[in-house]
Amino acid sequence: MTTTPSLRSRPDLCPGVFRPWSADDGALVRLRLVGGRLAPESLAALSDVASEYGDGALHLTRRANVQLRGLPTRGGDLVPEVVQAIEATGLLPSRTHELVRNLMVSPQTGLSGGRADLRPVAAELDDVLCANPRLAGLPGRFLFVLDDGRGDLVGRSTDLGLVALDATTAQLRVGSIGWGPVIGLAAAARAMVDLALRFLDERGDGPEAPWHVDELVQPLTDRLPREAATTVTCPALPFGPVAGGEHVAAPKGVVDHALAALLVGHARELVVTPWRGVLVPSEEAT
Known part of the structure; x- marks a missing residue:
């Protein structure tokens, strides 16, 4: 085994459903999306979770993932009903490998x-x-x-x-x-x-x-x-109509309940992008 220089002094603390990050407004958790893809019904369900238990919004990351904020905890863990609600969205396919x-x-x-x-x-x-x-x-x-x-x-x-x-x-x-x-x-x-x-x-x-x-x-x-x-290189995907669909901006990376409802009503699939937007594919593309 190769020895490593002392670049780190602790394990990483990247947040997840079973390793929430404690913030001033409550717990923060991150849900990983493979390639940013999620079904509209999953987005709608997750928006409902944010409205019922969190700060009411979904927060997009530069890795094309989604975070929930302001969630309740007990003993440092999410309360069981929140975990169950998140699992019901279909966006937590593996408890062991979520991180x-x-x-x-x-x-x-x-x-x-x-x-x-x-x-x-x-x-x-x-x-x-x-x-x-x-x-x-x-x-x-x-x-x-x-x-x-x-x-x-x-x-x-x-x-x-x-x-x-x-x-x-x-x-x-x-x-x-x-x-x-x-x-x-x-x-x-x-x-x-x-x-x-x-x-x-x-x-x-x-x-x-x-x-x-x-x-x-x-x-x-x-x-x-x-x-x-x-x-090869190309610039970041611009917002607005693009090849294959429309890239919808999430202001400051936030998808509130109203924007989530709008997105869900206009797509059969959605793609969260690394530029804190959501790509809504056209019917021809899907």
């Missing part, structure tokens, strides 16, 4: 543009991640970033990820500046999970253990040259 389901994906993938539809890769990665008990030990800040080749997420810091080269292949990202091999997309999810397991082997235990791949003394794999096709 490690950190998967960012190009929001428009499969809707418009990009070189590949990464939704199947993301879904498989989430399934394989949650099926392995060891991977529940990943730090809560460990992040997978999947760019479909359009370049919207290629500049994001990551632990593991990929950039699509075409409809069937991608180059793996290993840390924020490292590049791995070119592989088939059909094998990508398991390749990333194998690297995540290797990260757990290398990081060690205890409060000083690294949170991120970049903090390891030795790289997880041989660093390979960056493929020219991964140098």
